[in-house]
Amino acid sequence: MNHPALFSEGVTFPILPSCEHFAGNEKMVRKAFSLQKEKGPIFDVTLDCEDGAPRGKEESHVRDMVRLLQSKENLFKRAGVRIHDSTHPVWKMEVETVLAGAGEYVAYLTLPKARQVEQVSEMIEYVQETALTLNIQRKIPIHVLIETHGALRDVEKIAALPWIEVLDFGIMDFVSGHHGAIPLTNLKSPGQFEHALLYQAKTKIVSAALAHGVIPSHNVTLDLKNAEQTKQDAKIARYRFGFLRMWSIYPTQIDAIVAAMKPDHSEVGKAIRVLLAAQEANWGPIQLEGELHDRASYRGFWTLVQQAKMAGHVFSTDLGVTQLVKIC
Numbered sequence: 001m002n003h004p005a006l007f008s009e010g011v012t013f014p015i016l017p018s019c020e021h022f023a024g025n026e027k028m029v030r031k032a033f034s035l036q037k038e039k040g041p042i043f044d045v046t047l048d049c050e051d052g053a054p055r056g057k058e059e060s061h062v063r064d065m066v067r068l069l070q071s072k073e074n075l076f077k078r079a080g081v082r083i084h085d086s087t088h089p090v091w092k093m094e095v096e097t098v099l100a101g102a103g104e105y106v107a108y109l110t111l112p113k114a115r116q117v118e119q120v121s122e123m124i125e126y127v128q129e130t131a132l133t134l135n136i137q138r139k140i141p142i143h144v145l146i147e148t149h150g151a152l153r154d155v156e157k158i159a160a161l162p163w164i165e166v167l168d169f170g171i172m173d174f175v176s177g178h179h180g181a182i183p184l185t186n187l188k189s190p191g192q193f194e195h196a197l198l199y200q201a202k203t204k205i206v207s208a209a210l211a212h213g214v215i216p217s218h219n220v221t222l223d224l225k226n227a228e229q230t231k232q233d234a235k236i237a238r239y240r241f242g243f244l245r246m247w248s249i250y251p252t253q254i255d256a257i258v259a260a261m262k263p264d265h266s267e268v269g270k271a272i273r274v275l276l277a278a279q280e281a282n283w284g285p286i287q288l289e290g291e292l293h294d295r296a297s298y299r300g301f302w303t304l305v306q307q308a309k310m311a312g313h314v315f316s317t318d319l320g321v322t323q324l325v326k327i328c
Helices: 028-041 057-069 091-102 115-133 148-155 155-159 169-175 196-211 227-241 251-261 265-280 295-310 322-328
Strands: 019-023 043-048 077-080 109-111 142-146 164-169 215-218 245-248 287-288 292-295
Touching: 019 028, 019 251, 019 322, 028 043, 028 057, 028 215, 043 057, 043 251, 057 245, 091 115, 091 164, 091 227, 109 115, 115 142, 142 148, 142 155, 148 155, 148 196, 155 164, 155 196, 164 196, 196 215, 196 227, 215 227, 227 245, 227 251, 245 251, 265 287, 265 292, 265 295, 292 295
Parallel strands: 019 043, 019 245, 043 077, 077 109, 109 142, 142 164, 164 215, 215 245
Antiparallel strands: 287 292
């Protein structure tokens, strides 16, 4: 949520969990929901109807995913669905099935493999039309995978489309699309952050996303069971490149990503002190601890506190519960 005193009317920036965990079959989805129940809604779950669907069984697969979305196990309603791309014959069926069964609370739809902005626009328009037909009153958040030459070329235009919430970087398809020009060793660190073409792609995606109030999301770490590598990758993605979210495809990656991307405890404490003082000054400029602060810094601290809450940060009660409630 955005504070009305700090953000212009109509200007919003999504505050989302820093981890997005992919699950492609019923067993993995139920495991993910179980972890959400245990840890809280500190990560989203993406039910995969693209790579997760057996060929020829796409319709039954998406119906299975909708039943899982409808189940009591989907406790926090923080689960989205990745559908097929616009060249696949089942994508419209998948949109219709998901929205008809879970349109009031599906967390997002992820659109893969676009090669130009027009394909993304077509898919969003169909989602909008389907929602209207089904009398769904809410906007359906849209996540778009940037994983082709064309999508990267059009990334600014894609980020500006309606209902866009996240831009994801799909490193595996992006690398394979370069036909050997990017060695496969660069799918892993340190190459994924150092190869010039990957460095350029990541910075371009982050810049486009942030310029349009969209969350940039980093690709997965391929060393599935190496939690420390995942944590290192997440830190680099967050603090060197500006990604605010990252994919997970293995349960142990979830905690590593959340731990790496959540705000530092001391930063959260400072943010709360600044915001409480600002509130007392009716959001005018203040001096605190030898520093000048105004609405520009307040917005940054506000976002930081919201991100800490989303990551499950336990706030100290020494500031007073009543005061914390006022700003959080």
